[in-house]
Amino acid sequence: MIVFRVDSSTLIGSGHLMRCLTLAKQLKKTKQAEIAFISRDLAGNLNHFIESNGYRLLLLPRAASVEELTGYEQWLTVRQDVDAGQTKQFLQGLVVEYLIIDSYGFDKTWEDIVRPYVNKIMVIDDLANRKHNCDILLDQNYYCEPEHRYAGLVPSHCKLLLGPQYALLREEFYEARKKMRIRDGTVKNILIFFGGSDLTNETMKALQALEALQRTDIQVNVIVGASNNNKENIEAYCLQHDHIHYFCQVNNMAELMNEADFAIGAGGTATWERCFLSLPAIVITIAENQVEIAENCKRIGVIEYLGQHEMVTCKMIENVSKLFIQDCARVKNIEKNMEALLMNEKPANIFVF
Template sequence: MNVYIRVDASLEIGTGHVMRCLTLADKLREQGAVVCFICREHPGHLWGLIEQIGYTVLKLPPPKAPLHCHWLGVPVSVDASQTKELLEGKVIDLLIIDHYSLNIEWELCLRGTVNKIMVIDDLADRKHDCDYLLDQNYLEHYQYRYLPLVPPYCKTFLGPSYVLIRSEFYKQAKRIRSGTVRRIFLFFGGIDQTNETGKALAAFLELGRQDIEIDVVVGHSNPFKNELASLCHLHDHLHFHCQVNNMAELMSHADLSIGAGGTTTWERLYLGLPSLVISIAANQEKICEGLAKEKVIKYLGKKETVTQSFLTLQLKKMIKNEDERLEMARLASLLFKDAKFNQQAMIKQILE
């Protein structure tokens, strides 16, 4: 089966969409599918990483003007036309789309070029012409959000039991994090344009807890990576990591996490890692609010409203509150009931 994935990364979009598509691509490839990516040349694109993992990238030209259509870079009709040109003469059994700026207009343009279409979404804010739709988020009434937005024949995969978790996380043994906090995992996505990593690191240092080690993880595209590395090298209990491939191992060793509300949220939850979470994009806010309501994360608010001093206070409280951390982990485990089985069933169905 030939599968093509339309997804972008950029300094504005971040890296999360590409990373979860790589997870899906790996699972499809394991079942014999041939997978290629279609990506636009935005600043901060991840072509190199995708190709390094072994996938072909069909490349759309860079935007000629400031970002348009919510991160797409060009009008929807132009993106559809350019994508059709790239796919001309190819056999496409399945086209997967993970992009907030693409909708039914784009999908209808490509419908005659492909056999089936799958959409990955989080927002439920626009109509789609698709055969499959995946939304792994836990929100109020999540089972019904897409009823007016997709065709009657569309098969939907909704909720955390379908979350795209990398294989390394399934292989990692889960553990009960009782006792004192000895190690913290800090990660705010692959780019972190506003340096929430630096804010969180400063908040932690304000505690003066040299008995607690912290793993500071950044992506290769992080514009503050050099100064963060320099700061970490000044302290023996701070450990700097850039563009790692052992995230599951680092999370597993941690007793507490500080991070954003993006795709890594599900990896932390799967491993039962208690987390202080700050939303760094508008699309993360409702997801974080929903998870906080279920008491599986401690949501501190939007990045614009979370000050360093407030983060220090919340971090101090969470370090002291073992009962809350244990309850977070217990409740998180309930979100992923049958997750591995459901994910395998989803892969089988979309490859039929």
């Protein structure tokens, strides 16, 4: 059996869960593995997606009271040793070949507690800021010197899967790439997507920036997640404009990306989804862990990075959007840089276990 330990919530967002569901689908297909998910009952969770995809859900209880927690333990709503103890209770009744962990709230302390109850541990990470007790570590992001990134943080026997060639992309993106349209640099369609939660409402900021352009001839597709607390206001705004179209919790993201001429969005997994479909993007980081990745991507010219959300204004988005619309060569250059990166980072087989 393969067990995933991952959470989703209004605070965490949906990205960690969605990439685990992507990996689970491939493991079920290639390994015919029995798969279960251990997830906590957090506010705004998307745990129903686990069961709707046909996987067993083992639910950790909602915390009775919120303790004084710091850092990413706030995401867990309990101390990590408490979480590990509760997780252990589920693992004791299973025969677990692999435990796959995707949470910034866990480190070696958590993994040491559950280690006796599983054969091997895989960690999905991109922070490289803490020690792990794991056999495989996957970091799908682009860094200048990835080989040194986890030095001293993982055991010597740990297999490192580093770089965009290991990006966890859903099957729809591979299908979309086969019929990817050739963009000529002109802008007729813009996509806005800031992840599942978008706690700081960057979606509305981007909408207001585009409205200032007064380009009703350009179609705008707006995607929000089910856990977005502002989704009703965003939908109401979109309904007031004939050229703006609202979508919530879509299952055809690749298709909508393929239709777009450029995107406005956050960092994270969406970076590699856009890159895989050669979709230029104006990027605003909405979490601290996205900043280094965005800066590295800006350095090699695969995104137009504006900065962290609190520093980015509607006017900044408006100005760069105007440049994208007016300067076809600028957009095409980003597209070429994406293709060059893909040539250097060819998709690899991550299902090596």
